[in-house]
Structures are given as C-alpha cells and as structure tokens.
Amino acid sequence: MPPTPPPGTAFSSGPHGRSLVATQDFTPGSLIATFSSPTLALPDGPSMRTTCNYCLRVGSNEGFSPVSLKACTGCKAAVYCGPTCQRAHWKSIHKAECKMFARVRETTGKDWHVAPFLLPTPARALAQVLLTNDKGIRDPFDGSDPLESNLEGFKADEQVWGDFELQAMAAMTYSGVSMNEDGLRVAMRFLCQIQTNAFNRLDADTGMSGIFLDPALARVNHSCVPNAFIGFDKRTATLRAERPIKEGEEITISYIANDKPRSIRREGLRLYYFECDCPRCVDDLDVYQVAQTSPVISLNSFSLQPDLTKFREPAIDKSGISMNQIEIIYKVVYDQTKSEQDTSIEAARTRWKLCKPLVEAKMWAVEPLPTTILLLATNWQTNYKWAVYALPLACFLATQCDPIKLVAPFMPWRIKGVMIITKLLAFTGELTSSGELAKRCTHEGIVGALAMADQVTMCQALLHIVVHQGSIGAAEDWDVLKEAKMMLKDLESLPGRVDESKMVQAWARDPEDPQAKAFFESEVLKPVNTLASFAPEILEDVLVQGQGSVVRR
Structure with missing residues (x-):
C-alpha cells in the first residue's frame, strides 16, 4: 500500500520533486504529524548494546532511572528494555x-556488534529489509510508488558506489x-x-542514535531556512512547525546543520544530489541576516x-570580514583539528x-x-577544577x-542550553x-556575581522557561522536559521561599506584567548576563594566555 499523508497535509509534486504541503495553517511549535510506525527504526552499531533494539530507549540515560537492558538469549547481540x-x-x-x-558468530567467531565485524548501520538496515521481503525480490518501499533512490547519482560516484557494494x-x-x-x-x-x-536519530546529549525511515516523512523536502523540524523520541518521530505555515505552503526541514557556511552545507547535501535554492543559499546569508527576517x-x-533588538539590530561589525573569509576560516579550523567533536x-x-x-x-x-x-564548555562541565568556569560559557x-x-x-537545542545553565547553577x-x-574559583567576578545572586530563584525561572518552551516544541515525555518538571516541583516545595516563588510564577504567567518583568530582569536576567560577560575574557585568557591572570586571580 502506498503511504498516506498525515491529517492536515497532502502529497504534491513541484520544482523540488515530491513534497508534503499543508492543507491547513500551522502556528509555530504546533504538531504537524506523528510517525510511529516506521519501515525501519534501529540503533547504530556502536549503540546496539546500550539501546533497546525495538523501542530505541537508551539504557544509560532515561531521566533519573537508568533502564536495565537484557540481551536476547538466542543471539546475545540485540538487547531490550523489557519483554x-x-x-x-x-x-x-x-x-x-x-x-x-x-551465522555471523559461527562464520567469524565474533558477534555482529564487535569490531572488526561491526557493519555500518545501513548494512544492518538492508539486511532487515532483505530478511522480511521475500529474499529481496519485492520492494518494501512501496512498489507502486517507490522511494527516491538517487541510483544514477550514487553510481556516478565510484568511491561511494564501491562502498555501497x-x-x-x-x-x-x-x-x-x-x-x-x-x-x-x-x-x-x-x-x-x-x-x-x-533520518539520522543522533543526539549526543542523550545517547540516542540510529536511523529512522518512514515513507510519508521521507516526502518532506529540504531547505536551509526550513519552516518545520523533526524530533525523535524512541520509536516515534514528530514533525512540528518552526515558523508559521500557511495552507498550501510546502513543509520543509533541514537535512543538515544549516548554520554552517554555504560551501559546507552544499557538501553536506552532496549525496542527496540536489542544490538548495533557499534564500540562505541563493543570497549567501549569514545567521544574523537570517535571524533578522525571522x-x-x-x-x-x-x-x-x-531583548528583541538583539535580533533585529545585532551589535556586530562585518566591515572587516566577508562570507568568503568565513568559509575559509571554517575549512581551515577543521583541517587543523582532529574532528568537529x-x-x-x-x-x-x-x-x-x-x-x-x-x-x-x-x-x-x-x-x-x-x-x-x-566544546570547551562541554569539556569543563565534567571537570572538577573547571566546572565553575563552564557556567559563564x-x-x-x-x-x-x-x-x-x-x-x-x-527549539530543543535552545531548551537544552537553558537546562545546562540550570544544572550548573544548582x-x-x-x-x-x-x-x-x-x-574552587579564582575569578573574582564569577564569585561576586554568584554571591549576590539568588541562585534558587534563577533556577526556578529557568526551569519555567524549559517547561513552557519544551511543552511547545517537544513531546510531553521528552527526557529534558520530564526532568525539568521534577526539578521545578522540588524547588517550588522548598520552605521559606513563598514570596520569591510567587514572583517567579507571576512572571511565568505574564512575562509582560511590569512588576513581574522587573523582577525577572533584576533577579534572573541581570546575573545571567553578568556571568555571560565574563566568557570572552575567560576564553581569551585560557586559550591565548594559557590559564593566565583571569582564572588565577
């Protein structure tokens, strides 16, 4: 049976090939569709023993309760969170x-997931297709309307085609x-x-990995200025509006990290065999220019x-740098370092x-x-000596x-950033x-700012941001959202904080209320911005001076 479009959408064809279009209006953050019956959903090879091979729940990171995974008694390779x-x-x-x-064990003496017999995740996915589709003769991807394969493009790339073979x-x-x-x-x-x-389910923060393929979701085309985004939660993918989407408008997502320079984005799209013609690519816009028109x-x-003027009138000076120079910087950076991570x-x-x-x-x-x-902040967060300095970053x-x-x-990435600040403040x-x-900290500015701040109030306000925005842009059982709700409940039950808690709650209900807004700006925004202001000098001191005067004084 051919795939059917989700309610509120329709399949269409246009200049970008097959597409998914809206048949109703969608507001930012609203759920467009849920995809919970994928054709393929599996963890990648290295995560095969730390992820439930069916629901894709990560065993080492599930809120406060790590999931216990048990291996199949037959093959000992696949693991599960329960019967x-x-x-x-x-x-x-x-x-x-x-x-x-x-058969792998009998042939090699090693398990499927053990190097050097660890096959690429697409190979395991292909094996699943072959095992369930009459020895590979019948097309599992809907024979009457098969998925795009880019077969000729792959064939033309000798190295890629050889690897695929x-x-x-x-x-x-x-x-x-x-x-x-x-x-x-x-x-x-x-x-x-x-x-x-x-789709790649990779999320380094949660340990989530693997691939997800749904024929209807595969209809959604790419743009470097998308109006929608995908979120993954275990065996389900959700498609949400990032911007307002009008009836009749094509729904688009970004297949790649769209904040990189244009030549890097084009390289990331190379194996999709099309050239993006979105405004970001056509006019070679930087992130500030894109943000200004959002x-x-x-x-x-x-x-x-x-402060909305930060978006519309950013305090930057582009007179001394061009987009071409930015592309060169990006390429040289990753040529001279081992990897992006x-x-x-x-x-x-x-x-x-x-x-x-x-x-x-x-x-x-x-x-x-x-x-x-x-990357530096991430490294410092787990370092006993440097964890305090991760907070300004x-x-x-x-x-x-x-x-x-x-x-x-x-957007989930922004929500995670607020959650990181909350945990560091705790x-x-x-x-x-x-x-x-x-x-622990020799930076007088950091010590003074935190001594003057009500860090509990700050945490409570930040958790309200996480809960509010997470409820818009993610599923209710998203781990980050669940953890934030639990932390917020604990904070608001602390004794002796009735007045402060009421002020935070009043701001959360109406951030434009003059009294509540003034409280938030004074007790939350001011200390956050003060801490943020120390980041450039700390970075300069550590990365240029080699842990010089700033972190020693």
Whole structure:
C-alpha cells in the first residue's frame, strides 16, 4: 500500500520533486504529524548494546532511572528494555535476524556488534529489509510508488558506489540472500533508498542514535531556512512547525546543520544530489541576516534573550570580514583539528586563534565560533577544577549564540542550553552556600556575581522557561522536559521561599506584567548576563594566555 499523508497535509509534486504541503495553517511549535510506525527504526552499531533494539530507549540515560537492558538469549547481540519490546521485535524482524546474528558468530567467531565485524548501520538496515521481503525480490518501499533512490547519482560516484557494494554484499551474505547479479542489483537499490530517505536519530546529549525511515516523512523536502523540524523520541518521530505555515505552503526541514557556511552545507547535501535554492543559499546569508527576517522573533519575550533588538539590530561589525573569509576560516579550523567533536584544549586553542576575525567582529553566532565555545564548555562541565568556569560559557551561548542560530525559543537545542545553565547553577549554588566557591574559583567576578545572586530563584525561572518552551516544541515525555518538571516541583516545595516563588510564577504567567518583568530582569536576567560577560575574557585568557591572570586571580 502506498503511504498516506498525515491529517492536515497532502502529497504534491513541484520544482523540488515530491513534497508534503499543508492543507491547513500551522502556528509555530504546533504538531504537524506523528510517525510511529516506521519501515525501519534501529540503533547504530556502536549503540546496539546500550539501546533497546525495538523501542530505541537508551539504557544509560532515561531521566533519573537508568533502564536495565537484557540481551536476547538466542543471539546475545540485540538487547531490550523489557519483554514487551522483545516480543514485538521478535515478531517484526528479530525472529529472522536472530538466526542471522548466529551465522555471523559461527562464520567469524565474533558477534555482529564487535569490531572488526561491526557493519555500518545501513548494512544492518538492508539486511532487515532483505530478511522480511521475500529474499529481496519485492520492494518494501512501496512498489507502486517507490522511494527516491538517487541510483544514477550514487553510481556516478565510484568511491561511494564501491562502498555501497561492499555493504550490500555483506548484508546479502549474512541474511542468506543468494549472491547473484539480479539480487545484488535489487539490494543496491534498496540501500540507495535507505541512504536517501532515512533520518539520522543522533543526539549526543542523550545517547540516542540510529536511523529512522518512514515513507510519508521521507516526502518532506529540504531547505536551509526550513519552516518545520523533526524530533525523535524512541520509536516515534514528530514533525512540528518552526515558523508559521500557511495552507498550501510546502513543509520543509533541514537535512543538515544549516548554520554552517554555504560551501559546507552544499557538501553536506552532496549525496542527496540536489542544490538548495533557499534564500540562505541563493543570497549567501549569514545567521544574523537570517535571524533578522525571522517571523518568530517576538516569541523570545519569554526566553533568556527577551531583548528583541538583539535580533533585529545585532551589535556586530562585518566591515572587516566577508562570507568568503568565513568559509575559509571554517575549512581551515577543521583541517587543523582532529574532528568537529574534538574537545581537547589544543583543538580549542587552534580554533580560537583562527576565529579571531569573528571575535573582533563580535559575530559570536557564526560557526565555527559557537562550536569552539560549546566544546570547551562541554569539556569543563565534567571537570572538577573547571566546572565553575563552564557556567559563564553556557550563559554566553544561551544569550549570544543560540538565539541567533535558532530564533524560535522552543527549539530543543535552545531548551537544552537553558537546562545546562540550570544544572550548573544548582552545582555552584551548593558551593556558594557551603563557602567552597571561592576556594574552587579564582575569578573574582564569577564569585561576586554568584554571591549576590539568588541562585534558587534563577533556577526556578529557568526551569519555567524549559517547561513552557519544551511543552511547545517537544513531546510531553521528552527526557529534558520530564526532568525539568521534577526539578521545578522540588524547588517550588522548598520552605521559606513563598514570596520569591510567587514572583517567579507571576512572571511565568505574564512575562509582560511590569512588576513581574522587573523582577525577572533584576533577579534572573541581570546575573545571567553578568556571568555571560565574563566568557570572552575567560576564553581569551585560557586559550591565548594559557590559564593566565583571569582564572588565577
């Protein structure tokens, strides 16, 4: 049966090929569609033993209660969070896959998930397709209206095609499909369809990984200035409006990180075999220019960046730097460091030095500068010595970088940034109350700002932001949202804080109420901005001076 469009949408065809269009208006944050019966949904190879292989619940990170995972007694490879998921997976695919894993062990003496026999995730996905579709003869991706495969484009790329062939042959061997020319041709087409239409579920913060393929969701086309976004929660994908969407408008998402320079975005889209013609690409706009024209700027009145002039009239100076220079900086940064995720201090120093023109222009939201700060902040958060210094960096990212890159305050990444500040404030609050902060932190500005601040009030207000925006842009059972609700309940039950709690709640109900707004600006926004103001000098001191006067004084 061909896929059917979700309610409120329709399938269409246009200049970008097959598409999904709205048949009604959608407001920012509203749910467009939920996809909970995917054709394929599986964790990646390295996460196969830490993720339930059916519901995709991460075993090591589920709120406050880590999920216990048990391996299949037959193959010992797939793991599950409970018997319900194990039975469902057995019925849908694992009855056949379990035998395949056993063949891997018999052939190699190693399990499927153990290197060097760890196959790429698309290969396991292809094996599942072959196992459940009459030895690969029938098209599982709807034979009457097959998914786009970009077959000719992949064939033209000798290196990619050769890699695909190896993956297809491995999947055929272990799934028991006869290795002949016709079978390989069909398997290769399936693999191309998987590569073209599956979504990456990767979320490093939660440990979520793997691929998700739903034929209806695959109809949604790409734009570097999208009007919608996808969220994943276990075995479900949700499509939500990022901007206002009018009836008849095409629904678009970004297939890639759309805040990178244009040449990098084009390289990220290379294996989709199209060239994006969105305004960001056609006019080579930077993130500030895109933010200036966003229709959701006003929603930031309830956020950590309620000053809307920061969006419309950013205090930046682009006179000394061009988009071409920014592209060169980006490429050189990642040529000279090991990877985009390298958190070493050496990599941070290299990036900071190369990003100096962006620093001088105060273009803090332009990559690779935000990632440079983020990786350092992430590294410091888990370091006993440096955790306190991560707080100003987190405040800086949440006020100067994230709002420009993602104008809608309900976007999950922005919500996570606020949650990080909350947790760091909880940590520093304990140090402040015990008198240990001055011993742990030699930066007088940080110590003084936190000594003057009511960190409990700050946490309570930030948690209201997380709960409010998370309820708009994410599912109710999103781990971050659930944790925020629990923390907020605990804070609001603390004795001796009736007046402060009432003021925070009054602001949360009406952020434009003059008295509540003044309270928020004084007790929350002012200390957050003060802490954020220390970030540039700390970064300069650590990355240029090598832990000089700022962190020692």
